[in-house]
Amino acid sequence: MISVLRLLNKTIKNPQSVNILIEKNLRCVTDLPKHRYFSENSSDAKTSSLKRSNLYSYYMTKDVFGSKGDFITSPEISQFFGEILAIWIINEWIKITKDPLQLVELGPGKGSMIQDILRVFKMLKYLDKVSVHLVEISPALSMIQAQKLCIHIKETNPVDPKTQTSENPIGHYMKGITADGVEVYWYYSVTDIPKKFSVFLAHEFFDALPIHKFQKTDQGWSEVLVDAIPGIEEEKFRYVLSKGPTPAARIYIPEDESRDHVEISPKSMVIVDHIASFLMKNGGFALIIDYGHVGDKTDTFRAFRQHKLHDPLVDPGSADLTADVDFSIIQKIAQKDNKTICFGPISQRMFLKNLGIDVRLQMILKNANDVQKKEILSGYHMIMDSDKMGERFKVLSLFPHVLSKYQDIWSVSGFQQEKND
Ligand SMILES: C[S@@+](CC[C@H](N)C(=O)[O-])C[C@H]1O[C@@H](n2cnc3c(N)ncnc32)[C@H](O)[C@@H]1O
16 A cells, blocks of 8 residues: 555645635534524425525535635545545455446535546556546536546436436436546436446535434424424524424434434435445445544534535525434445445544555655645645544445455455554
8 A cells, every 4th residue: 555655656746725724624613503403304385495495506506615615625625635545446446356447426526536536546557447427416516527527528318217227327417538538427316327346435425415303302203394484574494393203203213212313314325225235236335434423413414604604594505504424324224134344434534544644745745845845734634633624524435245255355444443643
């Protein structure tokens, strides 16, 4: 692993700008206002329109990242991030097969992570074995990704996934080609991805998906719903509790639940289930990185607008909505019926340290001038420090269960729990 990093150091000299540090810090604020709830489960027309405007408009029309947007993410902060992930992917891939690889990213944002990954694949001469598959619902962001990655793009009519077959794997709505000749495809859904050996990457994807929010009351579990405030002319919203358990509360809250607030994302569960089945049948592996916990947190739902906490019920659709990912649920779904085995969750800090980020840092610093050094170190601290993104972000990987019998001779890098600081 370290020798691959040395090779990289000779060839990559393009530290990304990290001059948006203050905004990044705000994204990591943990002191959140209580009772910021949102639920997609209501028949109320206004609640539905709130949901639609939030979930389907927010990303759709604008670039919401960076100093002019609402938040900033690790791949946008430091190119280290994508580069180290690329090394990990190559390392795990070539242990398993010599077959070509589909790099699948869910919610690629501005496309920076996949760009950094492709640069490493190019350095290590693996580009001819790779195609890129991006799952993105936002037309605005897909165009930003296309401009960043491709020299040529063509929009297409996706074939109905129901009629899709392995001989006709054309579920994409856009196709492009990079300057190095790598094919890039865009899809609306992970279910459209062609059924071949794939690596799934999800960075800050699951935290953006809708959640149900439940609260324990004297009458049992109620669901937290969003309602229009009655008796006023303006359209304003408030949180209300269902009178008794809703169908969602009955389905999703286990009998032995000890918390008094719970957030559940059924959409995330469906996607993880699909990925686990996909890996079992077609081969590959997955890496999920997100704000997260292991079934111990309660009230994490919040909104960010222009890098500040924002009331999610004010101007729906204008702010980034996020809820911490429950990795214990992802593990449970992924391991169901022995489809996959999981490694992690482990903190982002430990994962990147295990993969040699400090060696890479020292190598890059050697070739940098003073200004670059300052920027490189700021980016490093932002993604690594325990009080910033280093501990709050967790990393989980999924591998087909069939590989578990080779674990004595085959171990997955990055997930050792020992402290190596
Ligand atoms: C918080 S951003 C993360 C972007 C990027 N991964 C990063 O870390 O910089 C969430 C991304 O997921 C996309 N997205 C949100 N909901 C989605 C869905 N249901 N299907 C596909 N993409 C979705 C957004 O458009 C955006 O690209």
